[in-house]
Amino acid sequence: xxxxxxxxxxxxxxxxxxxxxxxxxxxxxxxxxxxxxxxxxxxxxxxxxxxxxxxxxxxxxxxxxxxxxxxxxxxxxxxxxxxxxxxxxxxxxxxxxxxxxxxxxxxxxxxxxxxxxxx
Amino acid sequence: xxxxxxxxxxxxxxxxxxxxxxxxxxxxxxxxxxxxxxxxxxxxxxxxxxxxxxxxxxxxxxxxxxxxxxxxxxxxxxxxxxxxxxxxxxxxxxxxxxxxxxxxxxx
Numbered sequence: 001x002x003x004x005x006x007x008x009x010x011x012x013x014x015x016x017x018x019x020x021x022x023x024x025x026x027x028x029x030x031x032x033x034x035x036x037x038x039x040x041x042x043x044x045x046x047x048x049x050x051x052x053x054x055x056x057x058x059x060x061x062x063x064x065x066x067x068x069x070x071x072x073x074x075x076x077x078x079x080x081x082x083x084x085x086x087x088x089x090x091x092x093x094x095x096x097x098x099x100x101x102x103x104x105x106x107x108x109x110x111x112x113x114x115x116x117x118x119x
Numbered sequence: 120x121x122x123x124x125x126x127x128x129x130x131x132x133x134x135x136x137x138x139x140x141x142x143x144x145x146x147x148x149x150x151x152x153x154x155x156x157x158x159x160x161x162x163x164x165x166x167x168x169x170x171x172x173x174x175x176x177x178x179x180x181x182x183x184x185x186x187x188x189x190x191x192x193x194x195x196x197x198x199x200x201x202x203x204x205x206x207x208x209x210x211x212x213x214x215x216x217x218x219x220x221x222x223x224x225x226x
Contacts, residue, residue, distance in 0.1 A: 035215070045155075045163065045206055045217040061214040095162055104210040105153035105168030112162055 002026040004096050004110035011116045017084040020113045022096030029077040030054040033099045035106060036070065036081045038092040046092075050099070051079055086117045121145050121209050125218035131226040136197045140221045142190040142207035151210040154183055154192045158203045166205075167192065199225075 007021040022034060036048040049060035051070040058070040069082040079096055094113045097106035122145040132138050142152065150170035155163035165174045167183035170190060180195045194201055202225050207218040 037217075044220045045157075045208075047208070047215045047217065050215075059213050063214075097162075103168055104151045104170070105165045105174065105208075106155075106163075107165050107168070107174065109162035109164075 002098070002108045004098060004108055006094075006096060006110040006113045009114040009116070011118065012086050014087055014117055014119055016086050016117075017082060018086060018115050019080055019082040020094050020096075020115070022079040022081070022110050024077045024079070024098070027098075029072075030074060031101075033101065034070075034072070034079040035097045035099055036068075037095045037097060037106075039095070039112075040089075040092040043092075048081070048094075053079065083115075086115075088117050091115065091117045120214055120216060121148060121212055123207055123209055123216060123218040125205075125207060125221050127221060128219060129222045129224070131224055132197055133226045134197055134199055137193065137195045138197060138223065139194075140192045140205055140207075140223075142185075142192070142218050144188045144190070144209055144211075147187050148209045148211035150186050152183075152185070152190050153208045153210065154181075155206045155208065156201075156203050157206065163206065 003025045005023045010018050012018050030053045033050050035050040038046050051058050053072045060068050067084050072079045096110040098108045124143045126141045152170045154167040157163040166177050166181050171183045182193045184191050205221045
């Protein structure tokens with residue numbers, strides 16, 4: 001069955017970086033886009049960016065440009081989100097999600113990774 | 120960036136009610152819209168894709184309609200498990216932003 005399994009919760013100091021992984025299984029990794037979405041406590045969903053596992057190409061929301069790096073390892077079907085220059089505003093649950101090329105919707109999501117930024 | 124405005128932001132209803140949630144886009148997005156349900160502490164679940172297509176496994180009491188700038192999510196005969204938050208998302212232009220959400224609770 002299709003699964004996206006994310007790495008565990010992280011606690012980081014302000015100014016640090018965090019790298020969240022999204023390990024996929026049950027489907028052809030290079031046939032879908034992987035998107036990243038975050039949600040601050042008690043807030044709504046915020047789109048961060050997307051990765052094409054086939055080409056490695058990425059698109060990032062302007063808000064995060066310069067701080068977000070999206071990468072993948074096709075040999076193990078895993079996508080990564082790295083966020084640098086962390087502040088308390090980056091405290092959130094980070095989700096990866098799968099999108100089929102010609103479909104408007106994320107049909108499978110990871111379970112979420114809570115990143116807490118605190119001094 | 121395309122703005123999505125959901126209304127209402129919160130809604131109280133009873134089991135068995137029919138409810139509608141609106142999502143208005145700041146420019147024409149065709150049918151490039153999805154609807155999600157989210158419960159506390161859980162990842163969102165896709166309900167409707169391409170504005171009006173019911174995701175497999177989602178009960179038929181959920182439906183989506185609209186195109187262009189005006190979209191609606193309808194839930195007929197609310198069930199106890201439907202009380203949650205709902206979000207729309209556009210896929211026409213990056214960034215693929217979400218509406219601000221609608222929290223549906225029990226009256």
